[in-house]
Each structure stands twice: as structure tokens, then as C-alpha cells.
Amino acid sequence: MSDSKTGPIFDKEPGWGHSVSKWLNRYLITHIAPILIGALIIGLYVRYLPARKSPADPTVSTSPSPTDQQTAWTSDAIRRGDSYTSIARAIVNRVLMIEQTGTITRGARLYAETKLVQDIKAQPLVVGGTLSYSQPAVFDYLYGFDKLSPAQKAKWESYARYIKF
Structure with missing residues (x-):
């Protein structure tokens, strides 16, 4: 930053975008992607998991007989x-x-x-x-x-x- 008669002038420096892109490049493949893929797999498994039912009593008929x-x-x-x-x-x-x-x-x-x-x-x-x-x-x-x-x-x-x- 330099001082002038019109006020301060800010020099261009790497901002948040540069810092975030460096962090994502460093951690995206190794940490974030596996976590997201794992969460997606678990979410799909829970969503489509068949309802667990207790075993049926073999003495009970599930369909009514004519009588x-x-x-x-x-x-x-x-x-x-x-x-x-x-x-x-x-x-x-x-x-x-x-x-x-x-x-x-x-x-x-x-x-x-x-x-x-x-x-x-x-x-x-x-x-x-x-x-x-x-x-x-x-x-x-x-x-x-x-x-x-x-x-x-x-x-x-x-x-x-x-x-x-």
C-alpha cells in the first residue's frame, strides 16, 4: 500500500480466491472427495434399505382361507x-x-x-x-x-x- 494525495492505493495481492483454490487443490482429492463419496453411498444405502421386519411366525397364515x-x-x-x-x-x-x-x-x-x-x-x-x-x-x-x-x-x-x- 502506498500513500498519495488522493488516498491510499492498494497493490494487487493474492486474495481469498487464490488461498481457497490452493487449499482445494491440496485437500480436494485426498480428503474432501472420499468423504463426499462415502456420504453419498451411505445416504443411498439408507434411502433404499428395505425395512427390516421381524421374522414371521410360521404358524400364522398370511392369506385368509375361504372359511x-x-x-x-x-x-x-x-x-x-x-x-x-x-x-x-x-x-x-x-x-x-x-x-x-x-x-x-x-x-x-x-x-x-x-x-x-x-x-x-x-x-x-x-x-x-x-x-x-x-x-x-x-x-x-x-x-x-x-x-x-x-x-x-x-x-x-x-x-x-x-x-x-
């Missing part, structure tokens, strides 16, 4: 963002996975879902709570679609074309 379906009650946990319709759709999908029948049409699924929404609306939706339903009632709704008139079935089928199940 169990007469009295089968199931409950679902309510998560944030769930609605009666989304829960009813999940219930119908789960029951169809158990039944594994290919004869249920999209209109029948929509009909059962709509009837089930009317039933479960009596139960409040509280995040973290559970919602109970009867599996035989869902089967009754699915197969009750066959009792509708052809005109009613056609309307349900036309509505169901626009629904993504």
Missing part, C-alpha cells in the same frame, strides 16, 4: 394425504390380490370402491390411526355389480374408463 373370509376384518393405517377414496381403492386392490380373479371389470371395481367409501365414511380419518373394514363386505360389493341392470353397468363402465386404478 376365514366369512369373518375377516382388516385394518389399514391412515397416512398423511389419504382420502376415503384412496383408502377404498387400496382396500379393493388388496382384496382383489387375495381373491386373484380376472372376472372383475373396471366398472365393478369402481362400483365397489364407491359403495365402500359410503361405508367407511362413518369412521374418522386421523393420521396415524387405523380404519377397519370387513373383507366379505368388499366381496359383496364386487359381486353385487352383477345384480345391476345392463344400463347401470354401462354407466359404471363408462365412468371407469377415466379412472387409473
Whole structure:
């Protein structure tokens, strides 16, 4: 720095940019990069780590037998963002996975879902709570679609074309 009549004049000296670039060149490859790569690997491992479950009791059946379906009650946990319709759709999908029948049409699924929404609306939706339903009632709704008139079935089928199940 030199003094003049107009004030001090600062000479050019290496500033923060030069110091930081020297430090990064010295430590980036040897210290920072391995730490960042390790943190990325651990983060991805934790993110995609399957949920660890306790071993299942071999004496407990995971799928209900036909005789169990007469009295089968199931409950679902309510998560944030769930609605009666989304829960009813999940219930119908789960029951169809158990039944594994290919004869249920999209209109029948929509009909059962709509009837089930009317039933479960009596139960409040509280995040973290559970919602109970009867599996035989869902089967009754699915197969009750066959009792509708052809005109009613056609309307349900036309509505169901626009629904993504």
C-alpha cells in the first residue's frame, strides 16, 4: 500500500480466491472427495434399505382361507394425504390380490370402491390411526355389480374408463 494525495492505493495481492483454490487443490482429492463419496453411498444405502421386519411366525397364515373370509376384518393405517377414496381403492386392490380373479371389470371395481367409501365414511380419518373394514363386505360389493341392470353397468363402465386404478 502506498500513500498519495488522493488516498491510499492498494497493490494487487493474492486474495481469498487464490488461498481457497490452493487449499482445494491440496485437500480436494485426498480428503474432501472420499468423504463426499462415502456420504453419498451411505445416504443411498439408507434411502433404499428395505425395512427390516421381524421374522414371521410360521404358524400364522398370511392369506385368509375361504372359511376365514366369512369373518375377516382388516385394518389399514391412515397416512398423511389419504382420502376415503384412496383408502377404498387400496382396500379393493388388496382384496382383489387375495381373491386373484380376472372376472372383475373396471366398472365393478369402481362400483365397489364407491359403495365402500359410503361405508367407511362413518369412521374418522386421523393420521396415524387405523380404519377397519370387513373383507366379505368388499366381496359383496364386487359381486353385487352383477345384480345391476345392463344400463347401470354401462354407466359404471363408462365412468371407469377415466379412472387409473
